Amino acid sequence: MSIVSQLATILLNGLQQGAIYVLVAIGLSIILGTLKFVNFAHGALYLIGTYLGLLITLTIRVSDGKLAEWGFGQVGLGWGFLPALIIVPIIVFGVGLLMERFVARPFYDRPDTDQILLTFGLAIVVQEAFKILFGGQSYNFARPARTSLGPLELQLSGPISLPVVGTIGIWRLYVIAITAVLVALVYLLIEYTDFGLVVRAGTRDAEMVRLLGVKITRPYLMVFGVGAALAGIAGVVGGTLYAVNPNIGMDVLVPSFLVVVIGGVGSIRGAVVGGILIGLTLSSLVAVAPQWSQVGIYVLAAIILLTRPQGLLGSEEVAP
Amino acid sequence: MANDGTGQTRRDVVKMTGAAGVAGIAGLTGCLSDGGGGGGGGNNGDYPALGNFPVQGDKVTFGFNVPQSGPYASEGKDELRAYKLAVKHLNNGGGWVDNWEDLSGDGILDKQVDYVTGDTGTDSDQARKQASRMISRDNVMMISGGSSSAVAIAVQGLCQQKKVMFMACLTHSNDTTGKDCERYGFREMFNAYMTGQALAPVVTKEYGKDLKFYQLYADYSWGKTQQASMKQFFEKEGWTQVNSVATPLGTKDYNSYLSEAANSGADALFLNHYGLDGANSLKGAIQAGLDQNMEIVMPLYNRPMAQAAGGAIEGIYGTVAWDSQIDNEPSNSFTKFFGQEYNGRVPSGPAQLAYAQTLQYAAAAERAGTFYPPEVIKQLEGHEYSNLGMEQETMRKCDHQAQRAVPVVKGLPKSEQKSGKYFEIVQITSRDKLGYECGQGPAAECDLGPYK
Numbered sequence: 001m002s003i004v005s006q007l008a009t010i011l012l013n014g015l016q017q018g019a020i021y022v023l024v025a026i027g028l029s030i031i032l033g034t035l036k037f038v039n040f041a042h043g044a045l046y047l048i049g050t051y052l053g054l055l056i057t058l059t060i061r062v063s064d065g066k067l068a069e070w071g072f073g074q075v076g077l078g079w080g081f082l083p084a085l086i087i088v089p090i091i092v093f094g095v096g097l098l099m100e101r102f103v104a105r106p107f108y109d110r111p112d113t114d115q116i117l118l119t120f121g122l123a124i125v126v127q128e129a130f131k132i133l134f135g136g137q138s139y140n141f142a143r144p145a146r147t148s149l150g151p152l153e154l155q156l157s158g159p160i161s162l163p164v165v166g167t168i169g170i171w172r173l174y175v176i177a178i179t180a181v182l183v184a185l186v187y188l189l190i191e192y193t194d195f196g197l198v199v200r201a202g203t204r205d206a207e208m209v210r211l212l213g214v215k216i217t218r219p220y221l222m223v224f225g226v227g228a229a230l231a232g233i234a235g236v237v238g239g240t241l242y243a244v245n246p247n248i249g250m251d252v253l254v255p256s257f258l259v260v261v262i263g264g265v266g267s268i269r270g271a272v273v274g275g276i277l278i279g280l281t282l283s284s285l286v287a288v289a290p291q292w293s294q295v296g297i298y299v300l301a302a303i304i305l306l307t308r309p310q311g312l313l314g315s316e317e318v319a320p
Numbered sequence: 321m322a323n324d325g326t327g328q329t330r331r332d333v334v335k336m337t338g339a340a341g342v343a344g345i346a347g348l349t350g351c352l353s354d355g356g357g358g359g360g361g362g363n364n365g366d367y368p369a370l371g372n373f374p375v376q377g378d379k380v381t382f383g384f385n386v387p388q389s390g391p392y393a394s395e396g397k398d399e400l401r402a403y404k405l406a407v408k409h410l411n412n413g414g415g416w417v418d419n420w421e422d423l424s425g426d427g428i429l430d431k432q433v434d435y436v437t438g439d440t441g442t443d444s445d446q447a448r449k450q451a452s453r454m455i456s457r458d459n460v461m462m463i464s465g466g467s468s469s470a471v472a473i474a475v476q477g478l479c480q481q482k483k484v485m486f487m488a489c490l491t492h493s494n495d496t497t498g499k500d501c502e503r504y505g506f507r508e509m510f511n512a513y514m515t516g517q518a519l520a521p522v523v524t525k526e527y528g529k530d531l532k533f534y535q536l537y538a539d540y541s542w543g544k545t546q547q548a549s550m551k552q553f554f555e556k557e558g559w560t561q562v563n564s565v566a567t568p569l570g571t572k573d574y575n576s577y578l579s580e581a582a583n584s585g586a587d588a589l590f591l592n593h594y595g596l597d598g599a600n601s602l603k604g605a606i607q608a609g610l611d612q613n614m615e616i617v618m619p620l621y622n623r624p625m626a627q628a629a630g631g632a633i634e635g636i637y638g639t640v641a642w643d644s645q646i647d648n649e650p651s652n653s654f655t656k657f658f659g660q661e662y663n664g665r666v667p668s669g670p671a672q673l674a675y676a677q678t679l680q681y682a683a684a685a686e687r688a689g690t691f692y693p694p695e696v697i698k699q700l701e702g703h704e705y706s707n708l709g710m711e712q713e714t715m716r717k718c719d720h721q722a723q724r725a726v727p728v729v730k731g732l733p734k735s736e737q738k739s740g741k742y743f744e745i746v747q748i749t750s751r752d753k754l755g756y757e758c759g760q761g762p763a764a765e766c767d768l769g770p771y772k
Contacts, residue, residue, distance in 0.1 A: 009583065013576045061739065063665055064397065137394045138596050140603070140630035159609020167582065169607040172575070241607075242572045243599045243628040247389065251572060286576035290565050291539070293576075 008165045010283045016172040018259075018279025019179035020241070023234035024252055025259035025271040026186060027227025033266015034203045034223050037104050038112050040119040040253065044126035045099075045228045047249030049092050049235025051130060054141045054244055056084040064135025081143050081156065081240075085178075088236045089229040096228020100221050123249060130246040138243035143171065175237055182230060187268050189226070199223055203266055258301045264314020273312055367692035370772060371483030372459045375691050380431040382407070382678065383438065383454030385465035385475060386489070390442030391570050392467040392595035394624035395670045399467065399489055400437060402671035405661055406678035407433050415657045416650065416675070420707060422683035429685060440465065442569070442595075444474035451475045455482045461691050462487060462681050466509075467595070467670065468569075469493030469542035476505035480769045485693055487677035490641065490670040492594075492620055494545035497721035498762030503769040504693065506700055506720045508677055508708070510754070512546040513761055515619050515639045516553030518726040518749040523637050524557040527588065527615045534581045534614075535564035536574070536601065537592035543569075545762075546592040550619060562586040567593070567601075574601040578608050588615040599628035606632040618731075623668040626731065626742035633731025633742060640729050641669030642709065645745055651709030666740020676708045680715075694771040711750060718758035719766040723751045 028042050054060060059076035062068045067075060103122060107115050143156045160170040190196035198219045201209045209216050238252065259278055263270025278297050285293040304312060367373065384403040387396035409415040410433045413425025427433055436458045438450030447465070454460045455478075463479055464487040466472035472491035479486035480502040488496060488507040492515070497507050524531075535550060537543035543566065551561050562584050567577055578601070581589050589610060593601045598621060605616055618638040626633050644655040644666050654675065658667040667675075684699035685691050701717040713724040729743035756763060 006583065009579045010576070013579055016575065017573050063663075063739070068663065136388065136397055137624060138599060138628035140599070140628050140632075142630050157607060159607075159612060167609045167612070168579075169575075169604075169609060171607060241604075243596055243603065245393070245596065247393075282573075283576040283579075287580055290567065290577065294568050 005164050005166060006287065009168075010287055011280070012165060012168060012172065012176075013286075014280035014283035015176050015276060016279070017282055018275040018277070019175050020234050020238040020252065021256050021259045021278055022183065022272055022275030023179055023230050023237070024256040025263070025275055026183065026268055027230045028256055029260045029263065029266055029271045030186075030190070030199075030223055030268065031227045032260065034199055035104065035108060035220055037108060038115045038119065039104070039227075040116055041099065041103070041122040041126065042119075042227070042231055042256070043249035043251075043253030044123045045092055045095065045231035045249075046235040046238070046252050047126060047130060047246065048095060049088050049232030050141070050239035050244055050248060051134070051235075052088045052091055052232070053081075053084040053236030053239055054139060056087055057081050058142065060139055062134055064137050065131070065133050067133050068135070084236050085233065089232045092232025092235075093225045093229040095232075096225040097221055099228065100224035104224060105217075123253070127246050127249055134246070136246060138245040141239045141244045143240050171240065175241070178233070178237055182233060183268065183272055186226065186230065190268060195219060195222065255297065258297060260311070261301055262304050262311055264311025267311070267313040267315075270311055270313035277312075367690060367695070371693055372455065372461055373483075373692050375431060375461060376459060378431055379434045380428055380691060381458055381460045382433060382435045382681075383451065383458060383460035383463040383465075384435055384674075385438040385440055385447055385450050385454065385463055385471075386674075387442040387467045387471070388437075388439040390440075391597050392442045394628070395467045395490060395595055395622065395668065396440070396442075398624065398668045398671040399465070399674040401662055401665075402658070402667065402674035403435065403437075403464065403678055405658065406675045407435050408661075410679070410682050416653065416679055416707065419650075419653075420679065420683055422686045423679065424686070428682045429689070429691065433682070436460065438465075440468070440471050440475075442468050442471065444468075444470045447471040448474050448478050451478050455479075455484050460484060461693075464489050464674065464677050464681075466491040468540070469496055469545075470540045472496055472505075473500045473541060476500070476502045480504045483693055483772070485681060485696060487681050489674045489677055491542070492546070493542040494549065494762035495541050497719045497766060498545075499765035500541075501719050501721075501766035501768055503697060503720075503771060506677075506680070506715060506722075508673055508680065508715075508722045508724070509641055510639075510724060510726050511721065511762065512542070512549040512619070513552075513756065514726050514754045515546070516549035517754045518639055518728050519550075519617070519619060519637065520553040520557045522728050522746055523615075523617055524554070524559065526637070529558040531559050531587040531615070532562050532585065533559050533588040533590060534562050534584045534586035535590040535592060536567055536577050536581060537564060537590075538594065538597060539566035539568050542594070543567075543592050546619060547590075550590050550592065559588070567597075569597065571597060572600055574604040575608065577601075578605050578610060582608065582610050582614070586614065588617060590617050590619060592619055594620055594622075595625060596628060598625045602629045602636065603632045611635075621729075621731075622670060623666070623740065623742055626737075631734030631737075634733040636731040637746070638729060638731075640727050640743065642672040643669060643727055643729065643743060643745060644740055645743070646709055646727065646748065648709050650707055654709065664739075672709070680705075697771060711748070713751070716758065718768075719763040720768065721763070723755050725750050726754060 055076040059078040159167045202216050259274035263274030281296045281300050285296040386399045409417040417423045417425045440447035462485040466489040469491040472488050476486045486505040494511045494513050535547050537547040547564050591601045618636050621638040684696045687699045688695040703715045706712045711725045726749045728746045
């Protein structure tokens with residue numbers, strides 16, 4: 001195998017692995033940057049997204065947990081994957097709005113530790129609720145092999161042969177593509193719309209924005225909702241890659257926080273760079289020194305924190 | 321989430337352990353001054369106090385230490401169901417208890433059976449902490465559990481120190497009854513060595529004699545011995561190992577590892593992963609299309625894994641602890657009464673092990689006429705039995721490893737999978753074709769500890 005194709009494989013694997021983290025981290029990052037709210041329950045939104053996606057896409061057999069006890073041995077709509085990809089972010093957006101209004105808002109002016117305790121507790125509550133309902137077992141979130149989108153016939157799973165790289169699971173390319181499109185949309189929303197302008201201004205100096213007569217609570221609500229919706233989509237997309245169980249929310253949270261730390265709080269570009277860096281570090285270390293792959297991402301985060309505490313693309317806090 | 325639910329600091333735990341130790345010594349002194357008897361400890365007449373013996377009160381307590389979180393949580397949950405069922409049957413009759421002549425169905429040695437549970441979190445430290453709590457606070461006479469060899473070995477070592485019996489449930493590492501064997505530990509499950517012996521002839525017959533293979537393995541005791549045994553037995557059949565790579569326990573995304581395997585030029589890939597890790601790695605391999613150019617082998621798998629991996633297991637060879645399709649009286653009845661208890665659920669291999677090990681201990685105590693551990697151990701050592709649905713078995717005296725048959729299975733396609741039916745049984749390799757002498761293979765490194 002040539003060096004070029006090996007590098008291309010590492011690149012693709014890294015991009016795909018980073019992609020899920022990017023989707024989760026963008027929400028975390030803009031909520032943290034804009035609202036100064038540390039949301040440890042962000043992984044729970046991912047978890048909700050995954051289970052919703054699973055239930056919309058397939059009909060699953062539940063043999064454990066309360067649902068089975070109550071006689072719901074088979075649950076799910078079985079509508080297919082594309083409806084899930086559209087419906088889930090809308091629902092999770094709503095969940096995000098509720099979370100902002102009833103959980104986050106009363107805590108905006110409280111210290112970080114309070115926010116962490118609150119949201120961490122909430123994350124555990126959500127996780128345990130899923131465990132009670134569906135049992136601790138793992139489900140297989142299988143995508144249909146093909147799907148048709150109007151006249152377009154799409155192959156969703158199975159391998160594909162690419163020049164240079166060789167064989168790769170086609171779904172991994174979709175994951176990268178979906179992430180790229182979503183990131184672009186959010187970037188445009190924040191950088192080029194009036195809404196985005198208010199959000200960015202609020203990030204710099206919320207008090208001044210308020211004094212200028214802008215009602216800032218509404219954009220804040222939207223930011224939270226958008227962040228949540230992204231986590232929901234990440235859940236649908238990421239859920240299909242691995243087995244689904246109640247712990248996946250917590251599992252995705254820690255690397256996503258690392259992405260925020262590496263990229264810089266509040267920066268969408270930072271989250272993208274951070275996610276890709278973590279993905280690439282993981283995939284290249286697996287190729288070179290597998291035993292160091294997990295440690296590697298933390299070493300990377302430590303080096304960046306030591307040399308550039310605000311993250312790669314984060315801006316330094318200006319003291320008020 | 322891995323937590324022991326106490327929220328205590330290390331200092332608290334140390335203090336508590338100290339207090340428990342003092343209480344234990346006080347209890348011991350009381351017991352000795354009592355002349356070491358009184359009958360209350362399960363016919364402990366002539367036996368001195370040892371570990372948690374004699375049993376206090378009218379109940380004997382077991383500790384079921386299983387993963388209820390972490391990558392092996394699904395297996396742990398099924399084990400727990402079986403443990404609870406075993407206790408129910410021991411106390412009230414039913415299930416295998418009715419057919420085992422050693423067992424009465426009215427407790428063990430006139431004592432009702434009670435149990436406590438713990439969550440190992442698939443983590444050795446947490447498992448030891450839980451076991452320690454069971455021994456010092458709950459006064460358990462026997463601990464059973466596993467679902468990770470690292471956990472089983474850690475708990476087994478602790479049990480030896482504390483002179484409490486350990487009936488290993490799901491642990492497949494060669495080391496459990498090899499270099500880490502203990503006098504107080506017994507294993508019904510076969511090991512990686514026997515998996516190699518059972519699997520290599522079947523797989524090489526199917527795929528040919530001169531393939532090159534690549535191995536991914538879970539980076540702890542089980543995965544390492546599993547990898548070594550696969551290499552040993554497949555190379556013996558003419559295959560050549562290209563490379564083997566360790567993956568951390570709990571890895572989600574195996575794609576990068578799988579890419580390396582796909583590009584290695586190997587003809588076959590061994591996924592030495594278990595539980596959720598196994599489901600994820602196998603699913604990843606199939607999604608990446610590795611099965612188109614390589615033969616994939618999953619040396620040890622089970623029903624919860626198959627369920628999580630879905631159609632990805634089609635045509636994949638492996639071994640299982642036990643399967644409900646094994647057609648003999650004990651197996652059929654186990655499937656039947658487990659299903660009656662749990663809403664039609666089909667039991668997994670780990671569940672069968674959990675149930676069997678609890679009854680094995682109970683029967684040995686009945687035969688010994690006492691809970692005094694050295695006597696119970698002697699009843700188990702060299703015990704011959706055929707009542708677990710795995711043909712004729714011997715619990716070998718030299719290493720406490722059951723000599724038993726190993727089922728070789730092949731995954732069914734998604735369309736043929738049904739609730740509880742995920743494999744086709746290719747053959748049940750009888751124990752005559754498996755195993756190793758005492759002093760050979762893993763047993764060569766086994767040095768059982770003292771009885772007392």
